[in-house]
Amino acid sequence: MTANPPDATRPVAPQETDATLHFTGPATFGRVPRLDQVDTADIAVVGVPFDAGVSYRPGARFGANAVREASRQLRPYNPAMDVYPFHYAQVADAGDITANPHNIDKAVESIEAGADALLSTGAQLMTLGGDHTIALPLLRSVARRHGPVALLHFDAHLDTWDSHFGAQYTHGTPFRRAAEEGLLDTSALSHVGTRGSLYSKEDLDEDTKLGFGIVTAADVMRRGVDEVVQQLKERIGKRPLYISVDIDVLDPAHAPGTGTPEAGGLTSRELLEIVRGLADCYLVSADLVEVAPAYDHAEITSVAASHTAYELITLMSRQIAFFRWVEENKPS
């Protein structure tokens, strides 16, 4: 049962001994150290407990902590990828970014500032929402660092609507705003898992005009994971990539704990396998949003979310280790 790679003390990673109990003590994501317990982090897991942007059921403000709780059992070795994600790179839990629950404009400003502060240390972000509104300030911050990014958006919904009740910043509008603000590389934008009813046929036309391609949930079922991964990889190429996962991309059977559920979604196995398939893409940061634990049962949703975040961290960690290896093996 004890299994640490030989250099387990660097970086600081959860130690696994016969005396390790995964279910005790305060929860950090995957039991990684807090950011204030390490010098710097390569990957910062950060919560954004904000849900004032939702159009239907509230409750995603409790998502980040539910995902942390459900991530306790994550073990050091990821056999699907042959990677020790918490050992190849320093992963740390940066706690939460406080966002005003009464003023969305102020919340968006502070999320952007919070993301800037973490990115300026050189860390990449694995952000746990929160509702999907938070993707806009996160993308602003990431684009400031990397320029316009390729976007892979897993979601039942388009989230490219113009407004809701006249409001510009909502969980249904982040990618419209991001496109308008020039934060996205319009040659590499994909939604995956799209399904369900729309307000009108024009929703799709407007989405296409912004540059998005769509792989529907039914496409994933009909064409299969490998073909979908191949298509996504061709579209993304070597561009800096941001992945945004709305947990409602999963079927409500796999993720009941969310605010705007739609029937006919992906299985958690399909989502995990698509993410794993993107191993050679240049992932710069990611978010996972819309976990609303009040509607969850037996941690179904938060376990699926924590395991998805583990795969996203695995991609970043693997790539950080590769860049480090290249640096260390440069001919002098």
Ligand SMILES: N=C(N)NCCCC(=O)O
């Ligand atoms: N769950 C997210 N992010 N968006 C859902 C928006 C659906 C709607 O406002 O009709």
Ligand SMILES: [Zn+2]
């Ligand atoms: Zn959604």
Ligand SMILES: [Zn+2]
């Ligand atoms: Zn969404």
